[in-house]
Amino acid sequence: MLTSLAPLVVALTVLATAVMAASAAIQAVRQGFDPFGAVVLAVVTAVGGGTLRDILIGRFPVFWIEDLTYIATAVPVALVSYMAARSMRAGGGRRLRLLLYLDAVGLALFTLIGLQIALGAGVSPVIAIILGCTTGIAGGMIRDVLCGLQPSVLKEDLYATISLAGGAVYVVWREALSPETGLMTAFALMTFARFYVVWRTRPRDEPLV
Amino acid sequence: MLTSLAPLVVALTVLATAVMAASAAIQAVRQGFDPFGAVVLAVVTAVGGGTLRDILIGRFPVFWIEDLTYIATAVPVALVSYMAARSMRAGGGRRLRLLLYLDAVGLALFTLIGLQIALGAGVSPVIAIILGCTTGIAGGMIRDVLCGLQPSVLKEDLYATISLAGGAVYVVWREALSPETGLMTAFALMTFARFYVVWRTRPRDEPLV
Amino acid sequence: MLTSLAPLVVALTVLATAVMAASAAIQAVRQGFDPFGAVVLAVVTAVGGGTLRDILIGRFPVFWIEDLTYIATAVPVALVSYMAARSMRAGGGRRLRLLLYLDAVGLALFTLIGLQIALGAGVSPVIAIILGCTTGIAGGMIRDVLCGLQPSVLKEDLYATISLAGGAVYVVWREALSPETGLMTAFALMTFARFYVVWRTRPRDEPLV
Numbered sequence: 001m002l003t004s005l006a007p008l009v010v011a012l013t014v015l016a017t018a019v020m021a022a023s024a025a026i027q028a029v030r031q032g033f034d035p036f037g038a039v040v041l042a043v044v045t046a047v048g049g050g051t052l053r054d055i056l057i058g059r060f061p062v063f064w065i066e067d068l069t070y071i072a073t074a075v076p077v078a079l080v081s082y083m084a085a086r087s088m089r090a091g092g093g094r095r096l097r098l099l100l101y102l103d104a105v106g107l108a109l110f111t112l113i114g115l116q117i118a119l120g121a122g123v124s125p126v127i128a129i130i131l132g133c134t135t136g137i138a139g140g141m142i143r144d145v146l147c148g149l150q151p152s153v154l155k156e157d158l159y160a161t162i163s164l165a166g167g168a169v170y171v172v173w174r175e176a177l178s179p180e181t182g183l184m185t186a187f188a189l190m191t192f193a194r195f196y197v198v199w200r201t202r203p204r205d206e207p208l209v
Numbered sequence: 210m211l212t213s214l215a216p217l218v219v220a221l222t223v224l225a226t227a228v229m230a231a232s233a234a235i236q237a238v239r240q241g242f243d244p245f246g247a248v249v250l251a252v253v254t255a256v257g258g259g260t261l262r263d264i265l266i267g268r269f270p271v272f273w274i275e276d277l278t279y280i281a282t283a284v285p286v287a288l289v290s291y292m293a294a295r296s297m298r299a300g301g302g303r304r305l306r307l308l309l310y311l312d313a314v315g316l317a318l319f320t321l322i323g324l325q326i327a328l329g330a331g332v333s334p335v336i337a338i339i340l341g342c343t344t345g346i347a348g349g350m351i352r353d354v355l356c357g358l359q360p361s362v363l364k365e366d367l368y369a370t371i372s373l374a375g376g377a378v379y380v381v382w383r384e385a386l387s388p389e390t391g392l393m394t395a396f397a398l399m400t401f402a403r404f405y406v407v408w409r410t411r412p413r414d415e416p417l418v
Numbered sequence: 419m420l421t422s423l424a425p426l427v428v429a430l431t432v433l434a435t436a437v438m439a440a441s442a443a444i445q446a447v448r449q450g451f452d453p454f455g456a457v458v459l460a461v462v463t464a465v466g467g468g469t470l471r472d473i474l475i476g477r478f479p480v481f482w483i484e485d486l487t488y489i490a491t492a493v494p495v496a497l498v499s500y501m502a503a504r505s506m507r508a509g510g511g512r513r514l515r516l517l518l519y520l521d522a523v524g525l526a527l528f529t530l531i532g533l534q535i536a537l538g539a540g541v542s543p544v545i546a547i548i549l550g551c552t553t554g555i556a557g558g559m560i561r562d563v564l565c566g567l568q569p570s571v572l573k574e575d576l577y578a579t580i581s582l583a584g585g586a587v588y589v590v591w592r593e594a595l596s597p598e599t600g601l602m603t604a605f606a607l608m609t610f611a612r613f614y615v616v617w618r619t620r621p622r623d624e625p626l627v
Contacts, residue, residue, distance in 0.1 A: 031363075033364055036368065036369055037364055037368075038363075055264060060267025061332070062265050062267075065265060126486060131483075145564065149566065154458060156455075240568070242572050243573070243574075246577075270539075271476075274475065277544060280548065355563065355568070355569060355572060
């Protein structure tokens with residue numbers, strides 16, 4: 001990992017952990033889980049992508065074992081998000097849309113974090129882009145499978161694709177310009193693209209709990 | 210791992226393996242699986258939690274690869290439990306309740322085993338408690354996901370919580386008193402708490418296959 | 419791994435990857451996924467079994483990280499299979515049967531590959547047979563779980579059993595005769611057995627999308 005980016009990667013991971021934990025807590029409310037189940041779902045969702053990435057590249061123990069920060073972030077964020085989402089009136093799709101917007105931010109953050117760590121581990125750029133995508137999409141896939149749903153990444157247009165494209169932008173930009181510029185451009189592109197897709201394909205006919 | 214507790218941990222793992230294999234075989238009967246499917250489900254359920262724990266702390270090859278005991282325990286127990294559960298008349302919730310009581314014993318045993326091994330690997334007590342909980346709940350989660358069900362740990366009050374509380378009791382007790390006392394107290398507390406919850410929340414309105 | 423068999427194992431892995439990617443793409447069409455979702459499902463299905471095997475025996479980074487061949491095989495095969503399956507008229511079970519025949523070839527190939535690699539890693543023959551079965555069945559299990567289905571390995575007679583039996587045949591034959599003869603005999607036996615089961619138990623009463 002580039003030494004200068006290490007603190008930034010930690011900060012982004014904490015932020016991404018919080019965002020994904022919140023998305024999982026909202027899904028837990030939609031599924032009628034209790035607060036304890038919501039916390040378990042939130043922790044698994046928040047650390048799932050990074051855990052899978054660490055396992056695939058053989059980086060042990062996985063990131064959250066040596067540093068309690070990530071779980072200490074996910075648990076309170078999940079509880080607060082659970083309470084907030086439960087107080088929102090069901091119907092109208094507001095909760096689902098909030099979940100999808102949070103998920104979009106988490107996708108962009110985790111993609112860039114996974115990419116950074118994979119490049120730091122010395123894998124080739126193409127594999128690094130794939131591992132960035134894995135880190136970005138795995139948490140949400142685990143969340144959806146544990147809720148008994150088909151993962152949205154498999155059904156929604158331009159989900160993994162946005163992650164792969166954002167990763168490719170970062171890999172090119174950091175050579176051509178600078179790592180910091182690459183991070184910011186790729187983050188903006190991925191978030192904007194997902195926000196646009198979520199906004200354009202807002203659900204109209206599925207039952208919105 | 211404390212040397213004096215090593216044989217006890219092996220014995221408890223064999224017992225927990227048998228209990229979780231039996232719970233999975235009962236679930237397989239409820240889902241209408243054939244005996245072959247029941248054995249696959251039972252093996253995955255019985256070794257799943259410990260396998261995930263070994264992967265997370267980077268202990269390779271995972272425990273059941275070097276010692277055939279665990280799979281050699283799970284397979285015959287699964288077959289016998291499958292036959293026994295198939296001979297029980299469906300309805301009345303007896304099979305589901307038996308499954309939940311076995312699952313409670315498995316949760317307590319695997320929590321303590323996971324905790325022991327995590328502490329032996331040198332992780333901090335808080336992470337060890339989380340890894341104990343992971344070892345305790347992961348097998349049942351995998352079982353439920355493979356059956357197409359939402360994992361009961363996410364929906365049932367006080368499931369992961371009991372595992373975390375039992376782990377905390379063990380960590381405190383083994384310092385204050387002795388590891389053996391800690392193991393027994395924590396096991397009794399977790400089993401009693403889960404038994405009480407299962408007894409109190411026995412299902413009345415769901416279709417009991 | 420026996421040096422003389424190494425190129426054969428690579429060739430078989432590429433073939434198995436293609437076959438499993440095609441089976442996943444057909445399942446994606448049956449589930450109404452878009453092409454992007456089909457590619458994600460195909461890659462996860464195609465590399466899932468081997469990834470799990472590498473993790474269990476502690477072989478890092480996992481096989482597809484150091485060699486782009488496998489992902490570069492799965493992606494185009496998935497796209498072509500997706501287009502082909504979408505042009506087949508739904509109904510009559512033709513797509514499901516094609517999926518099951520491809521899956522049978524994948525099961526046989528991945529079983530033998532997993533077995534080879536496990537034996538090469540120095541595990542005992544019985545564990546090697548179990549790891550061969552794991553490599554053979556895990557990809558399809560992940561595919562089915564991600565589609566929200568109960569894995570067919572749990573419900574279909576003689577699925578894991580055929581993989582275990584084929585593995586046992588290989589282990590005995592390669593001592594008694596030669597590794598090459600063992601590979602071919604075991605492959606023929608497993609494929610024939612699964613083809614026969616699929617043909618005999620062809621679905622008549624389930625809705626065939």
